[in-house]
Amino acid sequence: MPSNDGVPGARSYRVLIIGGSYAGLSTALTLVDLSRDHLIGSPKALACEKFASDSWTRFQDIPGLRSSGINFIRGSVSSVDFAAKTAHIDETDTKAKRNESYDYLVVGSGLRRNFPTVPQSQVRADFIAEAKSHAEDIQNSREGVVVVGGGAVGVEMAAELKVLYPDQKITLIHSRNRLLSSEPLPDDFAERVESCLREVGVDTILGQRVVDTTAVNTEDGRRVWRLTLADGRELTTGLVLSAISRSIPTSTYLPSDALNEDGYVKIHPSLQLSGPIPNAESHYCVGDLAAWPGIKRCGGAMHMGHFAGHNLYEHLMAECAGSKPDVKNLNPFPNVIGLAVGKKAVSWTPDEGTRHGEELMTSLFGEDMGNSSEHIPRPLADCIES
Structure with missing residues (x-):
């Protein structure tokens, strides 16, 4: 993402977000908004062809994501090296393997659910x-x-x-x-x-x-x-x-030290990872994959994405300016x-x-x-x- 003009020590940062659903998109949109100084209907979609056609939205058709600073990779992450800050990705279309380096990582790949709870198609x-x-x-x-x-x-x-x-x-x-x-x-x-x-x-x-x-x-x-x-x-x-x-957590690509016994990612209220891992302050988890109390809902996922985007931005701006980040802490979700x-x-x-x-x-x-x-x-x- 681009740095903000007028900030001492500002530079460009690479933020990798794994998962493009409610939590991941909320994080991305929050970061885009700040850097500029800014699957609900699945049962119906799978039972109605017309609604299915209307509900399939491409990332490039979302106005808030039309930014030169955002790139999309369609694929699956096979592993993440927290120490090296590198994600190993298997691309879906080209079948190529790539190593993607990052400054900050946001994990939001969610849970694996079967048909007909969610569609299984990828295009x-x-x-x-x-x-x-x-x-x-x-x-x-x-x-x-x-x-x-x-x-x-x-x-x-x-x-x-x-x-x-x-x-x-x-x-x-x-x-x-x-x-x-x-x-x-x-x-x-x-x-x-x-x-x-x-x-x-x-x-x-x-x-x-x-x-x-x-x-x-x-x-x-x-x-x-x-x-x-x-x-x-x-x-x-x-x-x-x-x-x-x-529902099964999609966390198999993450080191075990980041996970609890059920495969959910351990986090602090700041959304940063809480396990004994390298560079924990540069890694966030949002959405259903996070070990956080409360009913897992799309509203909560978007809320987590907003907080993660805000906190991540505060940390990178504090790094540039040598100041203290103004971090928002997430409260337990009410039922x-x-x-x-x-x-x-x-x-x-x-x-x-x-x-x-x-x-x-x-x-x-x-x-x-x-x-x-x-x-x-x-x-x-x-x-x-x-």
């Missing part, structure tokens, strides 16, 4: 084809669709499918007696989510685990699925969508959440408790799941500001 054409095939599978399923897993992803997925295909039978199965059972949220929030699912026409089966899934052929040669529940009940469905896959459940949103914050309704849907997600640049959801973002 736009493949993504559109993936969404089209998935939508056709849903439409052609005569025996209905079963979503297994009643967490945030499963709830939004089931509701979105029912809105997009109102004549299709959609069933949500969850092993616990209440939805969103793994989240530290009150019962009245989960109950409101369940009632919104019923309103939109989703059938729910709670307190039952799927113990067996068997493919069988119908008399006309079609393949369907027979699900056996823990209480012995059997269901037949044309399509099973799993929303219970465990807040906002879900799109059909045409309504349901949210919970410590100050306002449970809220729901169509107006809240517009406030939180706009008309297109927050995809348009004109819509910036505020209510849940405000409550995490320090």
Whole structure:
């Protein structure tokens, strides 16, 4: 990134950001703003070809990223040498291996999630084809669709499918007696989510685990699925969508000293790495990959990116000027959440408790799941500001 004019000892710095989602982009945009003196709708995108086309945004189409100081590398990082400040990268397009040196590193590669929680395609054409095939599978399923897993992803997925295909039978199965059972949220929030699912026409089966899934052929040669529940009940469905896959940290390229026992990156409130590593003050972690308390959400990831960008900039300017950086420390995230459940949103914050309704849907997600640049959801973002 370019240095600021008029700063004694100013020079150009190389900042490498690993990961181009909410946290990584927030960090980059914050740095661009300061140096100039400035995957929410996945369930819907995978079920609707038109929305999929609209939701695939290229980096060069984001106005804030059109800067001569920003370069994009499409590839995967195989390892990072903290002492040498070098990242080893395998480029996707050329298959070449490159060593990328840096002055500061921001790690924001997030967690690995399976389909259909997130798309698996890496280029736009493949993504559109993936969404089209998935939508056709849903439409052609005569025996209905079963979503297994009643967490945030499963709830939004089931509701979105029912809105997009109102004549299709959609069933949500969850092993616990209440939805969103793994989240530290009150019962009245989960109950409101369940009632919104019923309103939109989703059938729910709670307190039952799927113990067996068997493919069988119908008399006309079609393949369907027979699900056996823990209480012995059997269901037949044309399509099973799993929303219970465990998210896996993408931190295998980092030295083990930087990670906790679960593979998350240990950080200080400044977002700098806290493990016993060389040049720890020059390394940051943001987003879902960071070992930080609270529900992992895109709003929190963007908030972390903003703080990391600010603190990184303060450190490099202090290095130039020989001054002390004005560092912002991140507070633990309060347990807040906002879900799109059909045409309504349901949210919970410590100050306002449970809220729901169509107006809240517009406030939180706009008309297109927050995809348009004109819509910036505020209510849940405000409550995490320090």
